[in-house]
Amino acid sequence: MPFIEEVLGHWPEALEEILALPVRWNPERFAFWLRQDLPFVEALYRYQVELLREAPQAHRAPLLHALVATVEELDWLLAQGADPQGEVHPVRREYIALLEEMALLPYPYRLVLFYFMNRLFLEAWSAHVAEGGPWQELSEHWSAPEFQAVLFDLEVMAQGLASGLDPGLLRDYLGRILEMEKRTWSLLL
Numbered sequence: 001m002p003f004i005e006e007v008l009g010h011w012p013e014a015l016e017e018i019l020a021l022p023v024r025w026n027p028e029r030f031a032f033w034l035r036q037d038l039p040f041v042e043a044l045y046r047y048q049v050e051l052l053r054e055a056p057q058a059h060r061a062p063l064l065h066a067l068v069a070t071v072e073e074l075d076w077l078l079a080q081g082a083d084p085q086g087e088v089h090p091v092r093r094e095y096i097a098l099l100e101e102m103a104l105l106p107y108p109y110r111l112v113l114f115y116f117m118n119r120l121f122l123e124a125w126s127a128h129v130a131e132g133g134p135w136q137e138l139s140e141h142w143s144a145p146e147f148q149a150v151l152f153d154l155e156v157m158a159q160g161l162a163s164g165l166d167p168g169l170l171r172d173y174l175g176r177i178l179e180m181e182k183r184t185w186s187l188l189l
Contacts, residue, residue, distance in 0.1 A: 035083065065149075
């Protein structure tokens with residue numbers, strides 16, 4: 001079993017909890033969620049800039065594509081009326097603090113955790129988001145072949161780095177990421 005799958009395998013209940021949340025999609029709730037997504041995506045952008053800055057040459061192109069996708073998401077969120085000066089929900093502040101803490105780890109850990117965040121978010125998005133609605137454009141963004149290729153590249157890079165990392169440390173951070181994802185998706189309950 002690949003190392004990434006082994007680490008993910010320690011948290012099947014946590015992932016299932018996220019996927020089973022009774023999310024209620026309506027325009028008002030979704031607009032609130034989007035407004036709260038902007039500060040997190042901005043923090044994720046900064047996290048990615050530092051990843052790209054330290055990346056070995058072989059990792060730069062995939063990380064650059066991931067960064068472009070994040071910039072496009074920020075543009076989309078702003079076009080939806082998200083306010084960069086708006087109040088940040090405590091759940092989002094905690095997730096941003098976790099990102100900032102993870103940014104202090106060595107590059108290989110940060111890359112593997114970045115892959116985990118993307119994979120977990122996309123699994124949850126696929127489980128919760130129906131076709132149509134005000135989120136359709138964002139769904140198309142995440143399901144586009146270009147972004148799926150970026151996710152595949154991130155997985156390959158993470159697999160290449162993971163075997164030399166402390167599995168306990170990765171499991172700890174993955175557990176914390178899962179908890180933050182659950183709390184973030186719970187904003188839609």
